[in-house]
Amino acid sequence: MNKKEKRYVEQKLSKYNLYKLTFSYEEQPKTTQSFQLVPASGPRSFFSSTEQTAIKNIDAAAKRKAFLLMIEDCVNKLASTERELIVRRYLQESDRFDYQVYMDMLISERQYYRIKNKAFEKLCYLFAIWEDESPLE
Secondary structure, eight states: OOHHHHHHHHHHHHHHHHHHHHTTOOOOOOOSOOOOOOOOOSTTOOOOHHHHHHHHHHHHHHHHHHHHHHHHHHHHTSOHHHHHHHIIIIISSSOOOHHHHHHHTTOOHHHHHHHHHHHHHHHHHHHHHHHTSOTTO
16 A cells, blocks of 8 residues: 555545534524625526525535545445454544554554554545545546
8 A cells, every 4th residue: 555545545534533523513694794786697596695505504514424424334344353443543533543542452563554554455445436536646
């Protein structure tokens, strides 16, 4: 596994934590009055800032939820030790270091990194398939 692929997987996993943290955040509508000269373009062409904000919030929440479900689905496809390692290291709320995880799992450092690399290879492949993209782009 090269550095680019490793960085790709780590970015997805950190994005998961960020989305999980901000999942309940919603943008608030503007309350200050503003005027615009916009020609009429037919019926139902007017949307208030409240409607636009509500639509934006719904779309953003749906994207975040889909991303969270994609990450969880991909992680659940891993072998049990790989899944445990990824969850303990990257998907829990508290920040953890590699040495803390392999000490908690009662495995050697070398075995930990072997399992981690195998899990990252699988996740890189699964993420790329799910999102229909190449991790090297």
